[in-house]
Amino acid sequence: xxxxxxxxxxxxxxxxxxxxxxxxxxxxxxxxxxxxxxxxxxxxxxxxxxxxxxxxxxxxxxxxxxxxxxxxxxxxxxxxxxxxxxxxxxxxxxxxxxxxxxxxxxxxxxxxxxxxxxxxxxxxxxxxxxxxxxxxxxxxxxxxxxxxxx
Numbered sequence: 001x002x003x004x005x006x007x008x009x010x011x012x013x014x015x016x017x018x019x020x021x022x023x024x025x026x027x028x029x030x031x032x033x034x035x036x037x038x039x040x041x042x043x044x045x046x047x048x049x050x051x052x053x054x055x056x057x058x059x060x061x062x063x064x065x066x067x068x069x070x071x072x073x074x075x076x077x078x079x080x081x082x083x084x085x086x087x088x089x090x091x092x093x094x095x096x097x098x099x100x101x102x103x104x105x106x107x108x109x110x111x112x113x114x115x116x117x118x119x120x121x122x123x124x125x126x127x128x129x130x131x132x133x134x135x136x137x138x139x140x141x142x143x144x145x146x147x148x149x150x
Contacts, residue, residue, distance in 0.1 A: 032116040038074040046148040057144035071120040082110040085138035090129035
């Protein structure tokens with residue numbers, strides 16, 4: 001009897017100790033496309049410059065929407081030293097909070113004046129989440145943010 005209760009508790013413990021990796025609302029995280037030019041003839045644009053807090057983060061973020069409604073987030077002149085467990089999030093504010101963010105992508109490299117593009121899943125509402133955060137989950141460190149303004 002006690003053995004089976006112990007086994008159930010052990011299974012629950014290991015199940016709760018899963019990855020700290022942010023889970024997207026639906027589907028997988030998006031991989032960044034490196035060195036890609038921004039879309040041409042966008043139907044709608046919102047943009048902002050990055051404000052750096054750590055890891056020499058700089059550059060700008062621009063939101064493009066094409067005629068078919070597909071959305072792309074494009075980083076231009078993006079510079080960041082490499083860090084562990086670094087993600088791009090859409091957020092309601094310029095501070096990280098798991099309740100206010102939607103994970104988009106993981107950044108695994110160092111970048112120097114690089115262009116990056118990300119396809120934005122349809123379930124992400126950029127009107128309610130106008131901030132783009134670059135955040136290290138492992139060390140709770142905000143590398144920087146950009147507010148997308150029209």
